[in-house]
Amino acid sequence: MITTKSAMRLALIVLTTASLAACTTKGPPPAAPARQYVEQPAPPPPPPPIAAPRPTGPVPGSIQDFLIHANDRVFFDFDSYTLRPDGASVLDAQAAWLVRYPMVQVRIEGNADERGTREYNFALAARRANSVRDYLVSRGMAGNRIETVSFGKERPINEGSTEEAWAQNRNGHTVITAGAAQ
Amino acid sequence: MRKARSVVLALLAAVLGLGVLGPARAEIEIQINQGTLQPLPLAVPTFTGQGPYGSDIAKVVSANLERSGFFKPLNPAGFAPGGLDVNVQPRFADWKSISAQALINGQVTMDADGQIRVDFRLWDVFSEQQLLGLQFTATPENWRRVAHKISDAVYERLTGEKGYFDTRVVFVAESGPKRARIKRLAIMDQDGANPSYLTNGSAMVMTPRYSSTSQQLTYMALRDNGASVYLLNIETGRQETLGQYSGMVFAPRFSPDGKKVAFSVERAGNSDIFLMDLSTRVAARLTTDPAIDTSPSFSPDGKQIVFNSDRGGSPQLYIMRADGTGVKRLSYAQGRYMTPVWSPRGDFIAFTKQAGGEFHIGVMRPDGSDERLLTSSYLDEGPSWAPNGRVLMFTRETMGGNSKLWTVDLSGRGERPAPYAGSGSDPAWSPLLE
Numbered sequence: 167m168i169t170t171k172s173a174m175r176l177a178l179i180v181l182t183t184a185s186l187a188a189c190t191t192k193g194p195p196p197a198a199p200a201r202q203y204v205e206q207p208a209p210p211p212p213p214p215p216i217a218a219p220r221p222t223g224p225v226p227g228s229i230q231d232f233l234i235h236a237n238d239r240v241f242f243d244f245d246s247y248t249l250r251p252d253g254a255s256v257l258d259a260q261a262a263w264l265v266r267y268p269m270v271q272v273r274i275e276g277n278a279d280e281r282g283t284r285e286y287n288f289a290l291a292a293r294r295a296n297s298v299r300d301y302l303v304s305r306g307m308a309g310n311r312i313e314t315v316s317f318g319k320e321r322p323i324n325e326g327s328t329e330e331a332w333a334q335n336r337n338g339h340t341v342i343t344a345g346a347a348q
Numbered sequence: 349m350r351k352a353r354s355v356v357l358a359l360l361a362a363v364l365g366l367g368v369l370g371p372a373r374a375e376i377e378i379q380i381n382q383g384t385l386q387p388l389p390l391a392v393p394t395f396t397g398q399g400p401y402g403s404d405i406a407k408v409v410s411a412n413l414e415r416s417g418f419f420k421p422l423n424p425a426g427f428a429p430g431g432l433d434v435n436v437q438p439r440f441a442d443w444k445s446i447s448a449q450a451l452i453n454g455q456v457t458m459d460a461d462g463q464i465r466v467d468f469r470l471w472d473v474f475s476e477q478q479l480l481g482l483q484f485t486a487t488p489e490n491w492r493r494v495a496h497k498i499s500d501a502v503y504e505r506l507t508g509e510k511g512y513f514d515t516r517v518v519f520v521a522e523s524g525p526k527r528a529r530i531k532r533l534a535i536m537d538q539d540g541a542n543p544s545y546l547t548n549g550s551a552m553v554m555t556p557r558y559s560s561t562s563q564q565l566t567y568m569a570l571r572d573n574g575a576s577v578y579l580l581n582i583e584t585g586r587q588e589t590l591g592q593y594s595g596m597v598f599a600p601r602f603s604p605d606g607k608k609v610a611f612s613v614e615r616a617g618n619s620d621i622f623l624m625d626l627s628t629r630v631a632a633r634l635t636t637d638p639a640i641d642t643s644p645s646f647s648p649d650g651k652q653i654v655f656n657s658d659r660g661g662s663p664q665l666y667i668m669r670a671d672g673t674g675v676k677r678l679s680y681a682q683g684r685y686m687t688p689v690w691s692p693r694g695d696f697i698a699f700t701k702q703a704g705g706e707f708h709i710g711v712m713r714p715d716g717s718d719e720r721l722l723t724s725s726y727l728d729e730g731p732s733w734a735p736n737g738r739v740l741m742f743t744r745e746t747m748g749g750n751s752k753l754w755t756v757d758l759s760g761r762g763e764r765p766a767p768y769a770g771s772g773s774d775p776a777w778s779p780l781l782e
Contacts, residue, residue: 245662245684247617273573280745283686283700283729284554284774285599286656286663288575289612289619289640292596296617315574316596316614320552325526327726327747 227267227347236260239323240298242336244281247293249301253338257298260340261305268308269345274298276316277323277339279332284318292316298338313343385761387420388506390450391443391473394424396431397456401464401491408495409452409502412513412539415755416503416739417762422448434467443473450479452502463487466494470502480505492541493781500780512734513538516778517741518556518565518582521545522751522771531773533567535582538734538777540767546580555599555730558778560692561606565776566590568598577611579626591624591631599642603670604650610634612642621655623670634672643687646670647694647714654678654688654697654714665699667714678716687730690714692779693737696758700729700742709742709756722760732776741766741775 224230232238238260240253249257264270276295278287295314303309324331392410395402413419428442432453443451454468463485470480482501484494493514500511521534521543531552536543546565547553556567565580575596580587591597595615602609603623610623619640624631635641639659646653654667665678665685679685683703690697696711701721707728710721727745734741738758745751751773753766766775 280727281702282663282684283643283656285612285643286640286658286686288596288598289614289642292614292619293617293640313573314617315572317570320529320531320554320570322526325748 225347227270229342229346232260232263232270232342232346235263236340238340239337241333242294242338244279244332244336245290247290247297249297254301257301258305261302261307264302264311265306267345267347268311270342271311271344272302272313273341273343274302274312274314275321275339275341276314277321277335277337278319279335280319280322280327281332282319284320288316288318291318294336294338298340302340385418385759387418388449389420389422389447390452391422391427391446391448392424392452393427393432395454395456395466395468396433398458399456401456401466401488402431402454405454405456405466405491405495405498406452408492408539409499412496412499413502415539415762415764415767417757417764418503418507419450422446434469437476437478438471440471440473440476443471448473450502450506452498454498458488459485464491464494466491466498468498470505492537496537496539509738510736510780512736512739512777512780514781515735516558516781517732517753517766517775518546518558518778519753519768519775520554520556520773522773523549533565533580534772536768540769543768546582555774557601557776559602559606560604560735560779561602564602564606566600566602566609566611568600577609579609590629591622599644601644601646603646604648610644610646610653612644621653621672623672632672634668634670635675645688645690645697647690648692649694652714654690656686656688665697665712665716678714679712679719680716681719689731689733691733691737692735695737698731698733698740700731709740711758720760722756722758723754723763728754730774734777735779741777743773743775745773 236259237256240256274295276291278291295316299312299314322335324334392406394406410421414421426446432438434453434455438451451471451473454466457465459465465485467483469478472479480501484497486494496514499513503511515538516535517538518535520531522529522531524530530549532549533546533553533556534543535546551569551571553567553569556565558565563583568575568577575598577590577597577600578587579590593613595613598612600609600611608623608625610621612619613622618638619642621634621641621644622631623634637659639657641655641657643656644653651670652667653670654665656663657666663684663686665688666675667678668675683701686700688697688699697714698711701708701710706724708721709723709728709731712719725744726747729743731740731742739755741753741755743751744754750771753768753772753775755766756763
């Protein structure tokens, strides 16, 4: 922008000079060519240096990158730890990304809804975490990069007591714990 | 039983130099197993003597008996003025006129060594008989425990069942939003007095259990990297982890002799029950089924364990010998059965049942017969028996709301909030204190 403006101003100066010269040719030749002084504005300060170009979007291999490429939660039916087709496709995307970044370590957190006892739901949510783990391993992720934990019904993401809330709270949550790009 | 009790009473009375009025044949006797029951009206006037103890003890006794559901303490405003001398027979006409069927009076005196001495009498107003005459001595700061012991004596004399008032309850005190709940181990007297925290809330603490032989607790703590089981001595504050396993460890329970702890260990999604000897720290694996096996509870003789398993396709109750052999299914009715708890009396197993969109606290015989549901709500779970095997405390959570502690009698009567105003869960009753 600044450079364009300066160029325009220069062009104007040239034009003015040319028209003045044209006028003078009509009278007797001057003893000496009139010296034209054009008031010059002070030069603008130099533009700040432009930062080196950076690619847009998240850093490849970062947690943000993972979340863009794959959902981090898969959902389960009541008292079930069988992966649903929608869950499997989420995990396919997770696995594709995780295989690409082999330094990344994850923790699979199993969660349950509040429609069960505390202890049974710890066991149930542990099964869900394990289902997620097994699926990721079946898609090529090394098992030693995965830890699992069950939070039972203790860490709901939806505090409601509705079918919708329960469905959201029955999940396996993939959390990156180490090895992601910053 | 009845005969033995009479003998004990006679002995106590003899020691205390009291006259026993006949072989303790009370006209008032509460049949607490009857389906319908009017609470027995009784009067607990302020005990005589100097200091605040006389009034305080009478109030605590009155509140205890009222909460049991079997007694209706009468309003002291209607009592004849003036204290009752424990050494003089009361004017029964005064108490008949306000329809009191039983009368408890007492006297507090301060001993030369600074101890309080509390004498009390239980009277049958209509037969004009003394049913109990006992004396307790304690340091003044223990006046509440004296009140609880008096309550236990009265409850036992009038119902024929052991009392449960001189007990404590360990539980989980909850605070904060549901998504980031803070769960701290806490303890209080059964009447809600003297509450205190035992853990600082840095880990989510759950499912505590009281040893029936020592001042020890076992509980599970959940952190980001998993769940483990702890042992805590509430007198010394000494705390230690039990069972170092690669998977989660949860659902700990003491054996009745306090020498072992059973718990679940989860590995690769499979939860099984283990039993650890606390002296050797060696654990034996009791179940090997690929199903969920958790929530163990010992029979009072320590020979059997009832537990929760979904090996049949849904969570149900199973029973096995304490070495893991002889597994039998116990529950067959419609619904999902969880958290079985064997009564300290041995006659019932309490459980959580999920059926018809609701949760219930129920009981059944140890052979699976005689199932009865005692409560029903959006979410009731985790019953714990009072040491007399008559009263259950459990967690009740409302839709979108907080957890609270509730109690219910074995008969299904007297369902009410436990005397803890805050949000709480996972109650576990202590044995009767020494």
